Amino acid sequence: CLSVVGGIQPDILPDLVENASRDDGFIDRLLFAYPDIGPDHWTDTGVDQAAQTAVERLFSDLYGLSGAEMPSGDVVPRVALLDTEARRLWGEWYTDNATEHRDEALPSSLKGSWAKMPSQAARLILILHITHAVDAGARPGAVISKDTLIQALGLVEYFKEHTRAVLGELRTPRPQIEERILRGLQERGECMTGVIHRDILHSSIKADRLKSTLERMLEDGLVTVRDSKPSGGGRPTRLWKRVEQEEPVKLGGHGYRSGAFRAHGSR
Numbered sequence: 001c002l003s004v005v006g007g008i009q010p011d012i013l014p015d016l017v018e019n020a021s022r023d024d025g026f027i028d029r030l031l032f033a034y035p036d037i038g039p040d041h042w043t044d045t046g047v048d049q050a051a052q053t054a055v056e057r058l059f060s061d062l063y064g065l066s067g068a069e070m071p072s073g074d075v076v077p078r079v080a081l082l083d084t085e086a087r088r089l090w091g092e093w094y095t096d097n098a099t100e101h102r103d104e105a106l107p108s109s110l111k112g113s114w115a116k117m118p119s120q121a122a123r124l125i126l127i128l129h130i131t132h133a134v135d136a137g138a139r140p141g142a143v144i145s146k147d148t149l150i151q152a153l154g155l156v157e158y159f160k161e162h163t164r165a166v167l168g169e170l171r172t173p174r175p176q177i178e179e180r181i182l183r184g185l186q187e188r189g190e191c192m193t194g195v196i197h198r199d200i201l202h203s204s205i206k207a208d209r210l211k212s213t214l215e216r217m218l219e220d221g222l223v224t225v226r227d228s229k230p231s232g233g234g235r236p237t238r239l240w241k242r243v244e245q246e247e248p249v250k251l252g253g254h255g256y257r258s259g260a261f262r263a264h265g266s267r
Contacts, residue, residue, distance in 0.1 A: 010034075010209050013166065014173060028112030031120060031159045032166040036207050054135075061134045078140070080129055085146040093153055094118055109167045117156060125152040165206055172205060177213050182222060185242035193238050214240060 008016065016027075067075040082090055100106055101114040128148050133140040184200030185191060197203060197210050205213075217223045222243055227236040 010166075010206070011174065011212065025112055025116075027167070028116050032162045033159070034162045034166050034206060058131065058135055062131065065130070065134070065140070078142070080126065080140065080142055080144050082125075082149065083143050083145055086144055086149040089146055089149055089153075093121070107167070110163065113163050113167070114160075117160070120159070121152055121156045124155050125149055128152050174213060174216075177201070177205060177209075178217055178222065181213070181217065182242055185223065185240065190239045190241045193240065196240060 068078050069075050097114060097117050101111060106114065125144060125148060128151055129144045130140045132148065180201060181196060184196065188195075188200070191200070193210070193214070196214070197205075197207060201210065214223065214225070218225055222245075224241050224243055226239050226241075228239050229236045
């Protein structure tokens with residue numbers, strides 16, 4: 001069993017889906033983490049040496065674990081079972097997840113991920129069960145507690161939230177986002193970034209993707225931006241404005257002539 005952890009730029013994700021077979025369930029097997037980065041600032045704070053040492057020790061101890069040796073000499077995996085309370089909670093969560101999976105309101109792009117969440121949850125439960133024990137200097141026991149299950153299901157909810165954000169954005173190509181922004185700016189005039197995110201796009205994409213989209217639109221000459229300092233002080237506000245485009249001029253049915261015109265939906 002090999003777990004792979006990596007990073008990818010949001011704008012490349014649609015290509016990842018497009019190039020993968022739509023029926024192989026590849027995307028459904030990924031657990032996405034897509035947090036908003038927030039403002040960047042310098043800090044002298046580094047990685048705590050004690051924390052780094054603890055992580056190295058944990059991985060070394062995990063690597064040192066062994067399976068159960070049978071009389072024949074074969075080594076087989078050790079088995080851990082949920083205790084009574086954990087088993088009851090697991091049944092409730094499983095039913096709730098299955099109900100969400102069948103709900104017509106759940107987008108079709110999430111159906112595959114939701115179908116695999118029980119197996120993902122089981123893996124997370126086992127990971128926490130083992131690491132908690134090893135971190136405490138003990139061998140993992142044969143019974144998994146309700147507390148460990150609750151922690152693992154909390155992680156599952158985190159990944160569900162971020163899967164919604166990631167796959168929701170995959171359904172919204174950049175040209176479509178740009179078109180919505182331009183239409184909103186035409187109707188409203190100059191707008192702050194937060195207004196574009198909340199009122200024009202209805203928070204349908206992550207703030208980081210909005211930022212990169214606006215920067216690309218600025219490079220393409222579709223919008224302008226200026227910083228406005230609040231009268232009461234504080235950080236300046238970025239105000240975006242649509243650049244009025246020239247009407248396309250058709251040339252003999254073969255193309256368009258316009259230095260400022262850009263056909264949305266193509267690059």
